[in-house]
Amino acid sequence: MHGLGNSYIYVDGFRDPLPNEERLPNLASEVANPYTGIGSDGLILILPSNVADVRMRVFNSDGSEAKNCGNGLRCVSKYAYEHQYVEHENFSIETLGGIVESQVHLDEEGKVSEVTVDMGVPRLKRKDVPMRGKGGALEENAIGVTETINGIDYTFTAVSMGNPHAVFFVDKLADAMIETVGPLIEKADLFPDGTNVEFISTLNASEIDFAVWERGSGITQACGTGACAAVVAAVLNGETKKDEAITVHLPGGDLTIHWSSKDDHVWMKGTAVTVCTGIYFQA
Numbered sequence: 583m584h585g586l587g588n589s590y591i592y593v594d595g596f597r598d599p600l601p602n603e604e605r606l607p608n609l610a611s612e613v614a615n616p617y618t619g620i621g622s623d624g625l626i627l628i629l630p631s632n633v634a635d636v637r638m639r640v641f642n643s644d645g646s647e648a649k650n651c652g653n654g655l656r657c658v659s660k661y662a663y664e665h666q667y668v669e670h671e672n673f674s675i676e677t678l679g680g681i682v683e684s685q686v687h688l689d690e691e692g693k694v695s696e697v698t699v700d701m702g703v704p705r706l707k708r709k710d711v712p713m714r715g716k717g718g719a720l721e722e723n724a725i726g727v728t729e730t731i732n733g734i735d736y737t738f739t740a741v742s743m744g745n746p747h748a749v750f751f752v753d754k755l756a757d758a759m760i761e762t763v764g765p766l767i768e769k770a771d772l773f774p775d776g777t778n779v780e781f782i783s784t785l786n787a788s789e790i791d792f793a794v795w796e797r798g799s800g801i802t803q804a805c806g807t808g809a810c811a812a813v814v815a816a817v818l819n820g821e822t823k824k825d826e827a828i829t830v831h832l833p834g835g836d837l838t839i840h841w842s843s844k845d846d847h848v849w850m851k852g853t854a855v856t857v858c859t860g861i862y863f864q865a
C-alpha cells in the first residue's frame with residue numbers, strides 16, 4: 583500500500599503468523615530492496631493490540647524500527663477497516679510513539695478513500711525530540727536554532743511527532759541539496775536517535791512545498807509525520823497560523839494538516855491506496 587507514494591509492504595498479523603522478532607529488521611531490508619526484493623520504503627506490521635483497536639509496527643528500509651509513520655497510519659486504517667478488524671469508522675491505533683485516533687472516509691462503494699488521523703500533541707523540548715543541548719537547554723524548544731555540524735552552521739526547527747524531525751526553511755526546494763544535507767543531519771551527533779529531515783518552502787498562509795530525507799529510508803515521495811512537523815514548524819516560525827488547514831505539497835501528492843489551538847493536537851487528512859496483495863516466499 584502507499585500513502586502519496588510512500589510505499590510499505592504491509593503484513594497482516596491478525597491473519598498470518600509472523601517471522602521471529604530478530605528476523606524482522608533483515609526482512610524489512612530484503613522486501614524493501616527494489617532489485618532483489620519487492621521494492622518499498624520499508625515494512626509495516628498490522629497487529630492486534632491489548633490497548634487499542636489495532637497496533638502498527640514500522641520498519642524503515644535499513645531495518646531500523648520507527649516509532650510512528652503518518653502515511654502508514656492511513657494505510658493501516660484503510661486495511662483494518664476494509665478487512666473488518668475494526669467495527670466503526672473511528673478507531674484507535676497503537677504505535678511505539680503512543681496511541682492515535684483514526685477516522686476513515688468512505689466512497690460510494692464503501693471503500694476507504696481518505697483517512698483523518700489525530701496525530702496528537704507535537705513535542706518540542708530538545709529532550710523529547712530527542713536532540714542534545716548544553717546545560718538547561720534540554721528543557722527548551724529548538725525553534726529556528728542554529729547549530730554547527732561538521733563546521734557548517736544550519737538553522738532549523740526540531741519537532742517530535744512521536745518520531746524526530748528537523749525542519750529547514752528554504753527559498754526553493756530545488757536548492758535544498760537534500761541528498762547531501764539530508765544524510766548529514768540524519769546522522770549528526772546532535773540527534774542521539776537520528777532524525778528525519780524536512781525541507782519546506784512556504785508558498786502562502788495555507789500552502790507549503792515539502793521534500794524529505796527520511797531517517798532509515800532516504801528520499802521518499804512523502805512523509806506524513808514530516809508534513810505534520812513541517813506545519814508545526816511553519817506556525818512556530820510565524821509563517822502560518824494554528825487552526826488554518828494547510829495544504830502540504832509533497833512529491834507524491836497533497837496532505838491537509840491543521841494544528842488545533844483547542845487541544846494543541848495536529849490533524850492529518852489524506853489518501854491511502856492498495857496496490858496489490860501477494861505472498862512473499864523466502865528462499
Ligand SMILES: N[C@@H](CCC[C@H](N)C(=O)O)C(=O)O
Nearest residue numbers: 648651652653745805806807
Ligand atoms: N514515512 C513515515 C515515517 C517513517 C519513519 C521514519 N523514517 C522514522 O524513522 O522516524 C511517515 O509517513 O510519517
